[in-house]
Amino acid sequence: MKKDNLKLEMQDAKALAEGYHSWYRYVEIFGIVAFAVLIALIVRRTYLYGEGRGFLIASAVMTGYIMADFISGFVHWLADTWGSTTMKVIGPALIRPFREHHVDPKAITRHDFVETNGNNCLISLWVGCICIFMPLEVEGYQSLLIFIMVSLGSMIFWVMMTNQFHKWSHEDEAQLSGFVKFLQRAHLILPVAHHGVHHTPPFDRYYNITTGWLNWPLTKIGFYRTLEKLVTMTTGLIPRADDIGLDAAIKIAPLVGSDEHEPHADPSRS
Ligand SMILES: [Zn+2]
Numbered sequence: 301m302k303k304d305n306l307k308l309e310m311q312d313a314k315a316l317a318e319g320y321h322s323w324y325r326y327v328e329i330f331g332i333v334a335f336a337v338l339i340a341l342i343v344r345r346t347y348l349y350g351e352g353r354g355f356l357i358a359s360a361v362m363t364g365y366i367m368a369d370f371i372s373g374f375v376h377w378l379a380d381t382w383g384s385t386t387m388k389v390i391g392p393a394l395i396r397p398f399r400e401h402h403v404d405p406k407a408i409t410r411h412d413f414v415e416t417n418g419n420n421c422l423i424s425l426w427v428g429c430i431c432i433f434m435p436l437e438v439e440g441y442q443s444l445l446i447f448i449m450v451s452l453g454s455m456i457f458w459v460m461m462t463n464q465f466h467k468w469s470h471e472d473e474a475q476l477s478g479f480v481k482f483l484q485r486a487h488l489i490l491p492v493a494h495h496g497v498h499h500t501p502p503f504d505r506y507y508n509i510t511t512g513w514l515n516w517p518l519t520k521i522g523f524y525r526t527l528e529k530l531v532t533m534t535t536g537l538i539p540r541a542d543d544i545g546l547d548a549a550i551k552i553a554p555l556v557g558s559d560e561h562e563p564h565a566d567p568s569r570s
């Protein structure tokens with residue numbers, strides 16, 4: 301069976317949008333303020349310990365950028381694939397935005413700063429705390445510890461920027477500045493056509509949304525399909541059942557599905 305013939309049962313966009321509760325907005329605002337304080341402290345710590353270590357700091361920042369791309373894909377895959385909007389707390393707060401995004405991809409462009417960035421700031425707070433409190437002055441390991449601290453700090457900064465890059469990839473071209481369009485075309489941030497691969501039903505690949513650099517290699521090695529097989533084998537859960545409906549999800553599930561799993565073309569690699 302071809303994926304084009306799959307009958308998807310997506311959820312109602314309006315009901316999903318209404319699931320954004322006002323109390324959760326206060327949690328997000330707290331997350332953004334706490335995140336900004338942590339980033340300022342990490343930058344200060346990097347400045348204090350970074351003298352004479354320019355190359356080390358630059359490599360750590362780049363490592364953090366690539367780690368953020370991986371994390372963006374992994375968390376996106378988790379939230380797209382498992383759980384449901386009816387679960388307590390994480391259902392409305394964390395899973396709902398991902399369901400909404402598939403049925404109404406433009407909704408993200410209508411989200412303000414708090415709704416766009418709150419979640420990513422919240423999930424990064426504990427890592428920011430590690431960066432602030434981890435010891436750096438251990439004899440013989442100082443460079444390694446500074447590298448780890450800056451990599452983690454860079455990672456959470458780019459994780460925070462991820463939803464902004466993602467939002468830009470859905471924005472009408474006229475709304476984007478020339479600089480953002482340049483970054484997208486140079487594939488320094490998530491390009492529009494590249495991300496379009498993920499938005500092709502049944503939304504089962506190209507989860508990475510910071511730069512998307514890891515999408516092609518992870519698809520090539522079957523990274524997410526292997527994880528889905530492992531989860532189904534150990535729990536019996538069917539991937540994507542809450543997102544596209546149980547019938548369609550069973551047809552394409554890597555362990556039980558009958559669908560030939562042909563890859564979508566990646567426009568950025570043609
Ligand atoms: Zn998705």
Ligand SMILES: [Zn+2]
Pocket residue numbers: 401405466470495499
């Ligand atoms: Zn998207």
